[in-house]
Structure formats: structure tokens, C-alpha cells
Amino acid sequence: MIDFLYAMLFGAIQGLTEFWPISSSGHLVIAHDVLKFDFIDSLSFDVALHLGTLVALFIYFWSDIRLYIVAFARSLANFQVKTDANQRLAWLLVLGTIPAAAVGFFLGDWIESSVRAVWVVASMLILGGILFILFERYLKPTKDLAALGWRGTLVIGMAQALALVPGVSRSGATILAGLGAGFSRSTAARFSFLLSIPIVFAAGINQMLKVFSEGVSGNAWLLMAAGFVVSAIVGYGAIRFLLKFLVQHPLNVFGYYRIAFGLTLVVYVLLK
Numbered sequence: 001m002i003d004f005l006y007a008m009l010f011g012a013i014q015g016l017t018e019f020w021p022i023s024s025s026g027h028l029v030i031a032h033d034v035l036k037f038d039f040i041d042s043l044s045f046d047v048a049l050h051l052g053t054l055v056a057l058f059i060y061f062w063s064d065i066r067l068y069i070v071a072f073a074r075s076l077a078n079f080q081v082k083t084d085a086n087q088r089l090a091w092l093l094v095l096g097t098i099p100a101a102a103v104g105f106f107l108g109d110w111i112e113s114s115v116r117a118v119w120v121v122a123s124m125l126i127l128g129g130i131l132f133i134l135f136e137r138y139l140k141p142t143k144d145l146a147a148l149g150w151r152g153t154l155v156i157g158m159a160q161a162l163a164l165v166p167g168v169s170r171s172g173a174t175i176l177a178g179l180g181a182g183f184s185r186s187t188a189a190r191f192s193f194l195l196s197i198p199i200v201f202a203a204g205i206n207q208m209l210k211v212f213s214e215g216v217s218g219n220a221w222l223l224m225a226a227g228f229v230v231s232a233i234v235g236y237g238a239i240r241f242l243l244k245f246l247v248q249h250p251l252n253v254f255g256y257y258r259i260a261f262g263l264t265l266v267v268y269v270l271l272k
Contacts, residue, residue, distance in 0.1 A: 003037070003223055004222070004223060004226055006035060006037045007045070007223040007224075007226040007227045007230075008226050008227065008230045009031075009035075010028065010031060010037070010045075010049065010227055011048075011049060011052060011226065011227035011228065011229070011230030011231040011234065012230050012231070012234045013027050013028060013031055014028065014049040014050070014052065014053060014227070014231045014234075014235070015052060015053055015056065015230065015231040015232065015233065015234030015235035015236075015237075015238060016234050016235075016238050017169075018053045018170070018171075018231075018235060018238070019053070019056075019171055019193065019235060019238040019239050019242060020171065020238055020242055020254065021128070021132070021169045021171045021172030021175055021176075021251065021254050021258075022125075022169060022172065022254055022257060022258055022261070023121070023124070023125060023128075023166065023167050023168060023169035023172065023258075024053075024169070024170075025116075025121075025166040025167070026121040026124065026125060026166050026167040026169070029116055029118065029121055029166050030118065030121065030265065030268075033118065044220060044224055045220075045223065045224055045227060046207065047204065047207040047208055047224075048224035048225070048227045048228040048231070049227050049228065049231045050200060050203065050204050050207065050231075051204050051208075051228055051231075052227065052228040052229065052230070052231025052232040052235060053200065053231055053232070053235040054197075054200050054201060054204050055228075055232040055235075056231070056232050056233075056234075056235030056236040056238075056239060057193060057196065057197050057200065057235070057239070058197075059232075059236055060193075060236055060239045060240065061193065061194060061197065064194060065197065067086055068086060068089060068090040068093060068194075069090070070086075071084065071086035071087045071089075071090045072087070072090040072091070072094070074087065075087040075090065075091065085146065089145060089148070092148060092149075092150065092153045093194060093195060093197075093198065094198075095150060095153050095154065095157065096153040096154070096156055096157035096160070096195045097157065097160075097195065097198045097199055098157060099154065099157040099158045099160065099161040100157060100160040100161040100163070100164070100199045101198075101199060101202065102161070103161040103164055104161075104164060104199070104203065107164070108164065111164050111165060115165055115166065116166050118265055118268070118269050119265075119266075119269055120165065120166060120167060121166045121167035121262075121265060122167065122262040122263075122265035122266050122269070123167065123262070124165060124166070124167030124168045124169075124262075125167045125258045125259070125261055125262035125265070126258065126259050126262035126263065128167075128168060128169060128172050128173070128176070128255075128258050129254070129255040129256065129257070129258030129259035129262065130255070130259065131176055131255075132172070132176065132251040132252065132254055132255030132258065133251075133252055133255040133256070135176060135179050135180065135251070136250040136251050136252050136255070139179055139180070139182075141178075141179050141181075141182045141183050141184050141185075141188070142182070142184055143181075143182045143183045143184065143187065144183070144184065144187050145183075145187055145190070145191060147182070147183070148181075148183070148191070152178075152181040152182075152183075155177050155180070155181055156174050156177040156178055156181065156191065156192070156195065157195070158177075159173040159174050159176065159177035160173060160174050160192075160195060160196070160199065167262075170192075170196055171189070171192050171193070171196070171242075172254070172258075174188070174191070174192035174195060174196075175188045175189050175192050175251070176188075178191060178192065185246040185247075185250070185251065186243060186246045186247045189242060189243055189246050190243060193239060193243075
């Protein structure tokens, strides 16, 4: 029973922190360390959690996803990215995915094994929090997606690649990059979520192939299902809340939270 509750808790943590700019990997690393919860098959459980957040993305952005897939397919027959806004954004999403895909392919295993230490998470949380506060204080971005070009997309894409380091936060890094490129908070967040879909989908497929090749024990499916469902439900709510929140509110609250959480982790490591 306790494992079932832990599975639901980890699903909630994944769903919330995957989309709020406070680092899902960082929170999960710490949760594992504090609760000492080791799933029977950690790879399978991670797949379930990530698939839950992927489902949340697909449900919330389904109309956008369908629109850009159609536009991309249409561009292959009639390339009009200069005049067709949907074709242009579809290709920009492809371009923005390349940096994270390349870093994940060549350095993913090394990052997974070498930089998941608690002190790395704490450092990245604090640094990101400081940047949130500074960006909100000194930048007044107002651009919308119509102003997005290939240079800005590559910058945001490279920021997404940095998010492979625990504690950085995929949404946090890409939103900061969007703000730095002059885009409003809500616009930066929306593009951040759209940009995450291809990379989360590809990572999920890759992990699923590994799971199927290794197999999953019988009772593990119930824990995976619990984590998946909670991750999807909480993730959907997290997306909806953040996009509405950023229309009227700054990122400072997330910046202060990151700093406080990061400092708490420093104390935790020192006292451990």
C-alpha cells in the first residue's frame, strides 16, 4: 500500500514540476533520496511518469499539435514559410528541437550518470531563481510568436538542451531564453511547452523500447498506472494554471521558491 501511495506522490511531483519552472528532475532526485523509494523497475516507472506528462501536453495543446502537423506536411509539397505563419512555426519547432536531441543523444548517458548529485541540483535551482528575479526586474519583453525567428528559436532550443542537467528545469530554461529574446512571459511559456512536445515524445519512445526489451514484472504495472494517471492529471492542471498565471504575474514567486529550495538542499547535504 505504501508503494502505491509513493507512486501517486511521485506522479504528482512529476506532473507539477515538469511544467512549473522549478525542475522536475531535481525534485524527483531529492524525493528519491529523502523517501528512499526504489521502484522495482526504475526505468519503467520513469517512463510511466513521463508518458503521463506527455498525455497532459497532448490533451492541452491538441488543436495546436494538429494544426502544426498539417502545416508541416503541407510545407513539404508547397513550402511557404515566409507567408504561412503555421508552416513557419512548425519548422521553427523542428529547428528548436535539434539542440536538445543532439545533446541527449551524445551526452545523455553521461549526464544521467555524472551530474545527478544533490549539490548540482541545488546550484542550478539557486542560479535559475536568481535569473528569474533579475530578468523580471530589468527586462520588459512584449513580443509574440509572430516575431520569433530562427536565431531566437536556436537560443531557446539550446536552453532546452541545458535542461538535461538536473535542477535547471526545461520550462524554466526555455522561458528565460524566451524572455531574453524579448518575448512576453505567456508567449515564452507557450512556446516552451510546444517545444517540449517533440523531445518528450522522442524520449518516451526511446525509454519504452528499452522497457519492452527488458520486460516488466506483474505487480509493477499497478504502480506504473498510478504514477501515470496522477502525472497526467496534475500535469494538465499545472499547464493550465501557469499559462493563465503568467499573463498577469511575474516569475518572481518561482525564483524565490527555487532559491529557498536550493538553500534547503544545501543545508540537507551538509547535515546528512
